[in-house]
Amino acid sequence: MTLWTAAEIAAATGGTMSGDFAVNGVAFDSREVGHGDLFVALTGEQTDGHRFVEQAFAQGAGGAIVSQPVSRPSVRVGDTFAALEDLARAARARVAGKVIGVTGSVGKTSTKEALFAALDRAPGIRAHRSVKSYNNHTGVPLSLARMPAATDFAVLEMGMNHPGELAHLTTLVRPHVALVTAIAPAHTEFFPDERAIADAKAEIFRGLEPGGTAIVPFDSPHRDRLIEAAKPYAGRIVTFGMDRAADVGAGDAMTLRGGGSFVNATVGGRELNFTIAQPGRHWISNALAVLAVADAVGADVALAGLALAELGGLPGRGARITVAVGGKGDASGEAVLIDESYNANPASMRATLAVLAQTPGRHVAVLGEMRELGDGSADFHAGLAADVIAARVEAAVLVGQAMAPLAEALEGRIDFVHVPDAAQALDRLRALIRPGDAVLVKGSNGVGLSRLVSALANGIG
Template identity: 55%
Template structure:
């Protein structure tokens, strides 16, 4: 053997190399679901909405309360589906099962069991999707494409098993978001995922209409810990008022606990955060305690103090999952805002450009306060807040809407457009604060619909250097306003 050949190192062996490259093939789907395959096939994806089918997908024909997915099987094949999972024979390649919803759940379990991926579950009242995406970006960078996550907000009883079913056998990490509207919804999702790491972003009065109290919300979110595998890690926000309650629930289950936050007792603790030139933050954190403690300095591209706290949770999750912290720091420095959840969009106006902060997907009292604070910290010629009604607050709605007057005043906004009946109380409260002695001198407009808000914002007129925050619950349809002014696709 030549000296040159002697210097070559063999490619490292990896058991994952023996796993299939295709996401699913007919025999594996049939075995997982207990169904019968009509044809041989290999699939690269799984989809339940025929409009989203891409070439190579399996289409699952789910039976909903108002719609039978079997009606859309031909449309799915027109878009490139290679097979369908159905509960009756169709004139296309398919796997015939007794119940397509049960088959979806079975396919998710099979994907979980065949993969050696470290699974991370994420829940919380605020920031689930952003934190999920940040953890994914950190692990994706470190594993060079070996990470998987749930897309969009696929976090319910259908979205979670679908996200599992899409996880490749060769994945090294899987990140799954779990949401809820009512009590009893988190535990089944955690049982599907069986995470190695479970993170709660924060506890706030989201869905309080259905759960009744902040304590009940905390208890429901803490049910994510019931799904942890033996030896799993619960990651808890140390600065939240419900932290002792969450820690108690984790202790009852005997899982490992890691806390994150500003407090001196946090396991992942903020030491310092200073604004960076790009509008984000330069963060220094201490990981661990005592002689084993270490420090990590990294940048966070996303603006706002809430993203400093989010980043600590992300780092805690990556560390618990065995990810690379250096790669995580680089990923956090490069992350941009998500559509509907903080994306910053430029709008061409006379003499230059204005900026629109797209928070149109969702809103609750805690996220409203956080984004208004970020708006106040954003350099601007004028600050404009377009705020839609917050949903699922029940008897607390009036109080929580009125309480937004304080963060609006603190943000020093110049103009507010309030949309929907729920914003009545805020409009009244802002009227009371109109005197200079109360620190609020902005102009305020109140309307019923997003279409009217578009007209009001056009009448107000955007100029160079303006910054517009658009935020409200999804049912308000504020994405229509974002699309109108920023030209983003619907």
């Protein structure tokens, strides 16, 4: 199905087309270009996308947006990044369906994926979402540019690590529903306190379409601050949380064998019982947010509940992988790996350690340092000691210099090693892992623990 024609791209960007072509996808990383994609040759501080135009076409690109002459089908513009944003605006303008913006300190990618599964489940519905964690100044316009015109529901993730970023991104997305999943210490290096983080997340409400819905976490200490920030822009404000007083609230929740939850909730005054496949109390909060959004956009809430029961673990965000230990193929030679390697902050660390606490087996934790925490970094890391102990961790591998305060806090309390990088962490883990272990791997993305997960998934030798 054609996503963009050369004429449409030229009209959206004000560029000049070198010839007629049509594309069915958009990419700005030449390594991700597929057959029929539009390649956007972005120019950055580190590299120039024009160097990879030929590579993109060798991989099957159908056209390109460029700011330099090329001998390939293209639309030439003055600034390729501005053109990508223009294409994003054009994509948003032609969609008549409901658009949902998702942000938060924790849970936004998982909630975005769960929302997509919930909305895409209905017969005949065409849903679109941001892929991976494309939620920044380039990822958001790319996700919009990839959105088909005939989209019924779009779920777009928006992230930030500085004030003002969401204020711009939300003007591109122009959501009908804006969701803040949670506020927690993240990127505190760039904010004076947690209230400032809440203010920055609340920028998402500024882009709401007239009469739009703002959805905020009832249980957050910043709930009232978020509500006040939403009032000038929202036609309706909905709360969700682990309290019956929330508009979408959980009354009772029971942990199921295998770690999931059975939840009794109220949604828009109606009672709903549903199951969540994913383990952890934080997933109950994510699920309530999903139901709040589904109700706000007029989707089938019961179908959304069924989708939550079937949702699998996400790579880097809770996926469970069975890995062979010692080269044995039977159950006695296997361990369970909980892959939380994508990112980490104090709130998500505590949540996933609580999940580990509920998992059968000897508990092993590979914990990478949490980055962008500023002057409070040492206290945030040391503060995890109580959660590590509560999770009954018997052996730990602490990764990165910033983990030194946690190492000091755990001294004499559990067995652990402190290593500088993911490569050494893998070596240490190979030496200590045993059949029947439950292994949690979590850290900031820059630590590189995803490579450790990949190595483990390919077998422990």
